Amino acid sequence: MKAQSAFSVKIDVNAAVADVRDQLSGCDPIVVLYFASPVYPPERIAAAMAAAFPAAQTFGCSTAGEIVTGRMLTHSVGAMAFGSEAITSAKVEVITDLDHPGYDAFASFERHFGVSMAEMDPSRYVGLILIDGLSRKEELVVDRIGDLTNVNFIGGSAGDDLRFAASHVFANGASHGGAAVLALLEPAVPFSFIKTQSFTPLPRTLTVTRANEPCREVLEFDHKPAAVAYAEALGVPLEEAGAHFLSNPLGILFEGEPFVRSPQRVDGGTMSFYCSVKEGMELSLLQSSDIIADTRRDLESAITEFGKPSVIINFNCILRTLELREKGLTEEYGRLFADVQTVGFSTYGEQFIGHLNQTATMLLLY
Amino acid sequence: MAGQAKKLIDAIIEQRAKGSKVLEGVVKTKLILKGIDPKNFTETTPDDPAVIGRLHELMAELR
Structure with a gap:
């Protein structure tokens, strides 16, 4: 058997x-x-x-x-x-x-x-x-x-x-x-x-410039409060950023393949993630696609x-x-x-x- | 001093991948997920003691 x-x-x-x-x-x-x-x-x-x-x-x-x-x-x-x-x-x-x-x-x-x-x-x-x-x-x-x-x-x-x-x-x-x-x-x-992940990289990256790595928190992207930079990258008001977490997570790209880092919540300007994000990492903004397909x-x-x-x-x-x-x-x-x-x-x-x-x-x- | 990180990264990849292109990709991915992106290090990259220290630890771990 x-x-x-x-x-x-x-x-x-x-x-x-x-x-x-x-x-x-x-x-x-x-x-x-x-x-x-x-x-x-x-x-x-x-x-x-x-x-x-x-x-x-x-x-x-x-x-x-x-x-x-x-x-x-x-x-x-x-x-x-x-x-x-x-x-x-x-x-x-x-x-x-x-x-x-x-x-x-x-x-x-x-x-x-x-x-x-x-x-x-x-x-x-x-x-x-x-x-x-x-x-x-x-x-x-x-x-x-x-x-x-x-x-x-x-x-x-x-x-x-x-x-x-x-x-x-x-x-x-x-x-x-x-x-x-x-x-x-x-x-x-x-x-x-x-x-397998259902995301396409968008032509916009965010670099982690300040993080609390053990707590999976990013304090700053590109020397701006993380949530502000994320919202700007998406082109949405800061207060709407959280509504985009599921469809627009971030990812480390290696040879075009994303390794997804999903935002969990915003606390002030800080973004918490479901996995570790390290200082110096360049993350690509991702756009969700069809899971079944x-x-x-x-x-x-x-x-x-x-x-x-x-x-x-x-x-x-x-x-x-x-x-x-x-x-x-x-x-x-x-x-x-x-x-x-x-x-x-x-x-x-x-x-x-x-x-x-x-x-x-x-x-x-x- | 410059370029030491690239030398260490190349040595780690060579040591772990043993000539396998598939393993080379896996080792590079592991390094990237640790926050060390091989493509960001060249012969002229100034040596950062923190990065060098982490790479030496990795080298020792792999023996």
Whole structure:
């Protein structure tokens, strides 16, 4: 068995897990990845999923909405069971000290796979990262991982249905807050990545001249109060700037590809972002485009290049999900993944090479 | 002194990418997301001790 997805919308946690287990009863998974609405008590769903699949490593996180084959859901648990035809070997580790991430987990990976992380072949191994979406530590953790290895880690920040109270990651029966789960996989099949965002760069840049980086705040663009410069760049009154955040975020451009930094709010002249923005960075103003069309295009491009995937793990920004909900497009978005075993969730941030906003990052197994 | 940052950036990219164009792009992206854009550093860029220090830390980390 390569992989099989399942989901349940049953309200009771034990009933939901039993429902998922029953749907996967023909599977013999070595790894079960799951994403659970915060309607399920985190400790109980983590324990129940581990108990339901005792022969598998189980891990996942809480969400702001779930994605499974052909569907976008809420108040559900979605899961993917991976068999040995999909994954040869896997090791799951938890980082509980997000201020000092990396070494212990990486030492464990090196013992398990018998090769140093610095020497590990990124075409043979791939990492998944799930991290507390309220920790504000994503950049620290992702940068650290990127410093230590060429293996790509892709993932998302755990959510809590926009309550912004507590998000959780799960690993092998336990739930953790203020933590990250790293899973290092040796897939048995080829794999690739999609990083898709629906924005076009506009011919206007803003350079960060003063920032409070740990707080993800930009005080000044081009030596002006950040919000004033942003509003001027858009050509709108300052008081209307906030209404443009979703459709006109900023992005770091590399070879024409935006790495989106989404504004969160204005406080005086200061702009807060959903991810770190550093002094000296040149950011391009972006204009939103069509999420459905752009995602379809990027999926088709991957299929053209690598063939049809058998599995997709989709980390889809909650801001994209909110736009899809507002426009009544969640069913259409779900249908983009109707022909492929899919699991994913609506995230509080996405990870691929760095920490991103308003993006979907996907791991595709073939 | 000038140009030291470019030398370090080139060394980091060479060390990490090992000749792979794909990895070269990934390493450059990682640097850009850290606030160090390789295209902004040339042989004549004055040495900034803060940037040089960060690049030395990165070099050490990668060994």
